[in-house]
Amino acid sequence: MRLLVMFDLPTKTSSERRAYRHFRKSLLNEGFLMIQYSVYVRVCVSKQSAQFIENRIASYVPDEGLIQTLMVTEQQYNKMHFLAGELKKDVRNSSERTLIL
Numbered sequence: 001m002r003l004l005v006m007f008d009l010p011t012k013t014s015s016e017r018r019a020y021r022h023f024r025k026s027l028l029n030e031g032f033l034m035i036q037y038s039v040y041v042r043v044c045v046s047k048q049s050a051q052f053i054e055n056r057i058a059s060y061v062p063d064e065g066l067i068q069t070l071m072v073t074e075q076q077y078n079k080m081h082f083l084a085g086e087l088k089k090d091v092r093n094s095s096e097r098t099l100i101l
Contacts, residue, residue: 001044002077003053008038009065019062026060047071 005027010016030053032040044050050071061067 001047001050002072002074003042003044003050004070004072005032005040005042005057005067006038006070007065007067009062009067016062016064019064023060023062023067027057030056041077044071 007023009020009023011020027040030042032042035041042053044053054069054071057067057069
């Protein structure tokens with residue numbers, strides 16, 4: 001399972017930029033990887049764990065802006081087409097590392 005987080009946050013004032021940095025840093029601390037600007041993804045073991053992470057994200061969202069999440073299966077995620085650019089072979093972006101206890 002993959003959890004994608006897409007966001008568009010305002011950055012006009014210093015407090016908005018601070019909220020943006022805090023949100024982005026929190027995503028990175030949760031194990032998300034940036035696949036595009038303002039689009040982050042994380043491998044989850046199951047739908048339940050993806051929902052748990054989604055609830056954790058909801059606890060630190062800023063007051064302003066738009067934040068959306070999308071849960072997709074590994075099969076759906078692997079069907080992503082690259083029209084420009086190249087796939088990054090980052091080990092952290094692979095479900096092969098996932099260990100189910």
